[in-house]
Amino acid sequence: MDHEDQDALLQVAIAQARTGLSEGGVPIGSVLARGREIVGQGRNRRVQNGDPIAHGEMDCLRAAGRQRSYEGMTLYTTLSPCMMCAGTIVQFGIRHVVIGENETFGGNEDFLREHGVQVDVLDSAA
Secondary structure, three states, X not given: OOHHHHHHHHHHHHHHHHXXXXXXXXXXXXXXXXXXXXXXXXXXXXXXXXXXXXXXXXXHHHHHOOOOOOOOEEXXXXXXXXXXXXXXXXXXXXXXXXXXXXXXXXXXXXXXXXXXXXXXXXXXXX
């Protein structure tokens, strides 16, 4: 997939983050895609739902529903995944993660890479 496609899918995750912020929540969004096809999208809903596990990536995976396989899918997230989300990525066998930026929160890219996940950090300014 080319950089333009990655940017377009990251923009969907950014829109989710903005929606979360407008709801009074933490502005983190995520998209699960198979190629250009969006399988699920979500946002951090910890504040809105009073749910400590409702991170952006977890909400996205819930929205995607149960998948027979995550082979060939990419998870796009506006911010570097925390350990809980990184562990779920590894457990589900998602092999590619695109991160909008990792300066605000330095997550677990090394953990992901150590478990065979390709990690791309786009350093998005949006």
